[in-house]
Amino acid sequence: MFTSKRSVAALISAIISLVAPLLTAPSADAAQTLAQVQARVRQLEEEATTAAEGAQEAKVKLASLNGQLQGIQAKAAVQSQSVAALSKSLNAIAVEQFKTGGLSQSLELLFSSDPALYLSAAGSLEAITRKKSVELRKFQAAKQRLTATSLTVSDKLALVKATQKKLAAQSARAIAKLAEAESLLSKLKKEDRERLARLAQEEEDADQASSLAAAKTAGAVSGRAGKALQFALKQIGDKYVFGADGMTYWDCSGLTMRAFQTAGVSLPHSSRAQFNYGKSVKRSNLAPGDLIFFGRPISHVGIYLGGGKMVHAPRSGSRVKVASASNLGRKPFVGARRL
Structure with a gap:
């Protein structure tokens, strides 16, 4: 009986010696989890940096596009003034023609509500002199330039909007990645967060x-x-x-x-x-x-x-x-x- 008690005591002692280190020290799994969190936080910080650089690229492109857009809009404004001036000149021609004998059928075409109609009929306007024909051709060319410029403005506006959207998306992604990293850290025990912060500080100092x-x-x-x-x-x-x-x-x-x-x-x-x-x-x-x-x-x-x-x-x-x-x-x- 005595021998049996000693055997049991020895067995309990052996079990305690095996379990005690597990109770007093952090487990390998816990340490690995902390290391995994640290690695994931670092990865998220790098991904946030990548997104931030994408936002910087969009910001640079947006500034360039806005500069181009302003230049094209200024060009459109000048061209619009030119078209208005030429239109005024043609109106004067019409008034003069009316005073000297009324509008011919070709001039009625010229001042109809359909620009394509009177521009296509420009070559057959028998009542307009060579000088007046030159004015009409100038007007036609100015209208074409203005139309082309207006289309370019529309294209640039679309690019600006797309770039603005990319800038917002990349900025949001960068912020979201950092927020995810903060969320991971917030789920750790206070002592683990402090330990990671201390390790990061020591690494940066070194x-x-x-x-x-x-x-x-x-x-x-x-x-x-x-x-x-x-x-x-x-x-x-x-x-x-x-x-x-x-x-x-x-x-x-x-x-x-x-x-x-x-x-x-x-x-x-x-x-x-x-x-x-x-x-x-x-x-x-x-x-x-x-x-x-x-x-x-x-x-x-x-x-x-x-x-x-x-x-x-x-x-x-x-x-x-x-x-x-x-x-x-x-x-x-x-x-x-x-x-």
């Missing part, structure tokens, strides 16, 4: 320290590329914010735009639009100061530092830093441009 060190050891670069690169390096540690272009907050294309602006190069505030500037450079021929682009479609841009590194404004929740110039997470390297 990146900033290494980035500042890389900036100090960067070689001197001459010309526009050097000026742009030095400007970007001075912004290390500044926070990423959608649509920001300085001087405290930046997004990726806002940083590159301002950096090259200091070097006398004008760029649009859009990574996709910036890809159309300068000349193409092979990855094997990259030089400090080259713009490097990522994502299909393009949604990120940085400035090559040399040694396989770049300076860039990565994403929401991060800061301007020096990082690897290889593929950027889910965004592959797609090309480089030299300005």
Whole structure:
């Protein structure tokens, strides 16, 4: 009996020794879930950044379209005045003809309510002199130009509306992705949220320290590329914010735009639009100061530092830093441009 009690006690002791660590330490599954949440939050932040760059592209295109539209509308206004003046001149001809003998059948056609009818009959207006025929041809040409311009205005208005819709959709998508990330974090225990925040802070602090060190050891670069690169390096540690272009907050294309602006190069505030500037450079021929682009479609841009590194404004929740110039997470390297 005694032996049996000792055996039972030993068995209970063994069970406790096995279970105790599970009760006092976080399980592997729990730790993995936290890591999964962290990875998902990072992914959502990157997707939000992609959407934000899409919104920037739409904003740049919209500004260009509005500029074109204003120019075309101004042209239409001038052409409309020209048509009105020519119409007035033809009215004067009609009055003069009436005073000297009334309107002929051909002139009645000319001033009928159907423009196509009197314009098609222009060649047979026996009562109008050569000078008057010239005026009529001018009127016809002016009407045609005005019609064509009016159609162009309509086309541009349609493009403006479509671009406005895209801008709103991309902006909403960026906001929704960040809201989803916040929702995921809000479902965690307070201590887990604090732990993730602390880990993110430590990661950003470490990146900033290494980035500042890389900036100090960067070689001197001459010309526009050097000026742009030095400007970007001075912004290390500044926070990423959608649509920001300085001087405290930046997004990726806002940083590159301002950096090259200091070097006398004008760029649009859009990574996709910036890809159309300068000349193409092979990855094997990259030089400090080259713009490097990522994502299909393009949604990120940085400035090559040399040694396989770049300076860039990565994403929401991060800061301007020096990082690897290889593929950027889910965004592959797609090309480089030299300005």
